Amino acid sequence: MSRLVVVSNRVAPITEGEPTAGGLAAGVMDALRHSGGLWFGWSGQTVPDTLVPPDTLAPGLPPAVARSGPVTLYTTDLTQRDYDDYYRGFANGTLWPVLHYQTGLARFEHGEFEGYRRVNAHFARHLAALVAPDDVIWAHDYHLLCLAESLRAAGLRNRMGLFLHTPFPAPAVLTTVPVHAELVRALCQYDLVGFQTEGDRRAFADYIRHELGGEELPGGVLLAHGRRIRTGVYPIGVQVEALRAEAQAGEPESLAALRAGLGDRALIISVERLDYSKGLRQRFAAYERFLASHAAWHRRVEYVQIAPPSRSDVEAYQAIRRELEGEAGRINGRFAELDWMPLRYLNRGFPRRRLMPLYAAARVGLVTPLRDGMNLVAKEYVAAQDPQDPGVLVLSRFAGAARELDAALLVNPHDEAAVAAALDRALAMPLEERQERHTAMLRVMRRNSLERWRDRFEADLRDLESAAGAA
Template sequence: MSRLIIVSNRVAPISEGGPAAGGLAVGVYDALKETGGMWFGWSGEVVSSGQPQLQLVEQGPVTFATIGLARRDYDQYYRGFSNATLWPAFHYRADMIQYDGHDFEGYWRVNTWLAQQLVPLLRADDVIWVHDYHLIPFAQALRAAGVKNRIGFFLHIPFPAAQVLLAVPPHRALVEALCSFDLLGFQTQADVRAFCDYVVHEAAGEIEGAEPFVAGAPVLVRAFGRSLRAAAYPIGVYPDEIAQLAKAGARGKSVRTMRQTLHDRKLIMSVDRLDYSKGLVERFRAFERLLDQVPACRNNVSFVQIAPPTRSDMHAYQDIRLRLESELGRINGRFAELDWTPIRYIHRQYERSVLAALFRQSHVGYVTPLRDGMNLVAKEYVSAQDPDDPGVLVLSRFAGAADELTGALIVNPIDIDGMAQALAQALSMPLAERRARYRDMIAQLRSNNVSVWRDTFLRDLAQGNGQRPAANAASEKATAARGKTARKRVAA
């Protein structure tokens, strides 16, 4: 049986029921621990001196292969091009893109270096699955090193419309690098359409089987002298496991304390990383509008926002924290009473069992990102509910999860009045309607859990497309040369 090699920017240590990690980390680990294999990537350590050394650690069926980054590599590859350029661009925030040609060179250099660290660990029949925007050039670097294994790529964040991607100066080099993979996986059909639109209109490529874009039904892409396939593979969760975590977490001290302090008030719950793409300021303002428009909610509804820190050494994230805390103080100062604080804002992480229990305790799950690839919090919220008395999910139409969770109240996160109205509807929704919406959503989550996501993607990766041009040293050398020329031209 072929070994599965997972490659991601960060190899996150995950313990069962431990601190909650991001969607990529949870999804990847849940997939890998069932099959066994290797997880390769950055350790999270920034090495101040000397050459970073690869570390191998066995944990059950999984080998963790991690390596640190030098300070310059961290600044250029991670803080620079990945998170100051690609992250805002892929989340449709062209106004926040910061581009530096040296950072782009560092991004490409680190991808090449990481690929070189992985090559000696590979076996001939390994299947390689690369994850997310930090590692777009990874397959091209492996191909240049002579690796012939099948290599798939999954993008956890949105893929932007072509006109947005054009705002990134080296956009062509990035898409050409993506075409070195054998299979590209996206969260939604809209992401597949955006990629194919770029290929056709900006790269003079060809698409076969482009309509309709059905999840899990790959289309054939021909571009930059290569053939590959692309499809939507919406990532899932294990809903029954989350339900068990919710029941276990309900016995914890923090959840019991929350119940006591609520005093029979209804609870609105949000959990997000502190990121400008999550629509947190708009979310606070919509709750304020609810209190304005529905006075009966005052002192009868509490809103808890848990927002763990992320990328706190970047100015954009420092700015969003200051804005959010300013809104928090203004709204609480306006509406708070001696025995009630409207918004409880918590800037720290909690264990997964605690979060699941809080979801189960709440009457409304409030998930309204401005743009999100999937948003597993939405799926975890539904999974954690009591089937006999479920809460209501208020969900942004711009989260990938909105395609599947049609039982949610779907909102536009820019529409403050619309979100306030959805909150009011959720808080007053009859039990029979809540149960019906929950049944529809939990059935969807069970039919497309993490195992289905993994198995479908890896099945398609193993099948190949049957029309890929024969790989040879000359074609791989030409591809690498074109990429190098493009990078020099952009940097200049």
Template sequence: MDETIFGRALTELRDVAAGSLAQAETGRLIVVSNRVAPIEEGQPTAGGLAAGVLDALQTMGGLWIGWSGEISAEGSRILPEKQKGKIRLQTLDFAEADYQQYYRGFANSALWPVLHYRSALARFSRSDYAGYRRVNELFANAVADALAPQDVVWAHDYHLLGLAAALREKGITNRLGIFLHTPFPAAAVFMTIPVHADLARALCQYDLIGFQTESDRRAFEDYVLREADGHLLPGRALMAFGRVVRTGVYPIGVQTEEIREQAEPPADCPQMARLHRSIGESKLIISVDRLDYSKGLNERFLAYERFLEQNESRRGSVTFLQIAPPSRSDVETYREIRLELEREAGRINGRFAELDWTPLRYLNKGFARQMLMPMYARADIGLVTPMRDGMNLVAKEFVAAQNPIDPGVLVLSQFAGAACELKAALLVNPHDPDEIAAALERALSMPLSERRERHAEMMAVLRRNSLTVWRDRFLGDLKGRA
């Protein structure tokens, strides 16, 4: 490596550590994500990301920029801001072509499958990639219009890999960070995207890239070192494409105490009363997933069928509840997944059901968190078996919702990011139906003392790596506290 470049890189690292905190300390937080959460009172937020970002914005003050969810006949445009307290919300409408090429096209038909190790499902076109870059430029315009010199920008996920590059082209020198909620694949898999080099170059325009797990971070580092002529610097920073970029591991968490409170429904909750009546004394296995091929839903149904085949004595006394809200229903692949799951659920129920027992309940609908948390608490097993997942907060929410006096058991895919932390779960290979079936029987037979011990171990991890810790660690590093 050229000594002049290396010296310049070390100088930049020292400047980051010594000077950027003073610059960013008084600035606002600018959050950019594909979608935004509502900031009006009385409207629920969806999931941990929304809760963590809103809390940060309420504390620090700042702006959240994202797509409105609307397609505009007038073309893509930046809408007027809304404000509630310290939080400002800036949304964008998309033109039909931008939605098709950026969202349905490159983001979800090319990037998403490859990031989840499903390259065979990826569909790439140059026009879609042009649309992806165009929308990243649109987001950059919104950020640049609002940005003050001391503000820091926190982008989220695979939709915005090109945001920093678009901002740098405008001369923006602010601290820019991105957190990837998805996995990052091995270099050979990432390289199946024809524009992988462009994407890596764009990613390195950020100052900090956050990953869910160490294996994700290592995969990115390996790509940069082997395929982009990058160099490793002190502090696990990288010198690549003429810039210094830091990487870090920030496993996203949950707010355990809040979830446990939500898990105790009001005594007069009609939905939970109906669930209790219909389940009776049966053991309850629960899974909650978006309708997506990365979640391993079909494989999970087959594993449950194998469990029923192998454990005849359990028939009639166990119910599997699969909740799978629709996802990207305008994409053909997702419509096919829904039809296949409906067929499989009908086939399994037709094979095993009795007059007074339905073994598999498949609900293609969503539930508010206020309903899901009590369902988790009622369940004896949380079955979370994605083929690949960045983290999977369902696993963490299930654990947090459990009654510590009589907790249920988590059966978790070894390929979910959560498996790196929740080692006291029953870890399984989602490709192996026999292993999952055996884990279900083990969970149902597990003595109370072991269930309590495993639950306590996982709760200690969740409290140590909470949603607040995730947020504060990332922002602290972005501002130069690393």
């Protein structure tokens, strides 16, 4: 079997003798170990621009940073200029907000787009020295929309696929990016493009048809720029049994401390990166509305919001952190009692082995992003629950997970009153209804597992002919 080559912005570390941290990383690493292969990406390190003049970024074999059996990890550094243009600039200053329908927060600079293409080309030059002719290349996410174009320019005819972890916006939203045509032309150099939901895939197909005059054929095949591009829907999942086992094992002392602090109060939990797409401002406002309109729950419930810092060198993220800290203090100031703090806001991360017992202990999982590709927190919360006495998931209809977890209480995160009412309903829901909803969601999650996501995408990519693409 030909090797699998995984390319992503960052590379998951290999720790000998220990499981790979994080479900996605574990799934990709399992695929690599099965067929043998390599994982390539940015090291996370930057070097001064003066040490790496642009004309010296010649192709070459980067040093391997780790090996485990048939899997090898390779990384490359970026210059500070590359990081500013590619990562802070176009990827997260332009693409991320637009992909999440936050066009008012997007900015665009032609120089940053050129930096984005420059880094994609830099990745491609290194990969050209690593990849064999029959290798299959699987790229991940919005950082690498132009990678296949650069690899094709370097002469590679390998099978290439991209899985987009974020949403793909409707054409009217994508076209707000001044270089949308260049981006989609580059994206069409992939043989297979995978999406989280049919809505995302349909948005891409609509762009091809209406903006490019392309054609859609049966089986999700699109014709554009003289190429045939296969598209598919691959909802990413979680390892259900492993997460439930972690929830049961847990850390007894920390769980005991939590239960002691809660007493007989019900726990509402949210765990999200500190990001404007996650709807944290709106969530705090909805919880305040819940406290104001449902006084019977005072002293009987606590809401814990865990929000690890994200992209803290970007001003928009600094601003939301300041705002949420202020809102948490204001809400507690309005409603707290000497023996009750209704909202606990923790601006730091926790290892998964500590989060799973927290999920299991929570009566309500509150997951209300404004827009999300999938949102694995929603699935992790469901997987962690005790099937005999499960909690209730309150989920944004704009998360990709809502297409599968329709037995959750689905809400519009922009509707504070509706979210407040859903919290009241979730907290009061009888056991039989909670069990029915949980069973229905588990059934879907076991069918669309992490392993099935990985295996389906890889199989579809390998099934393509090596010279696929000529229309």
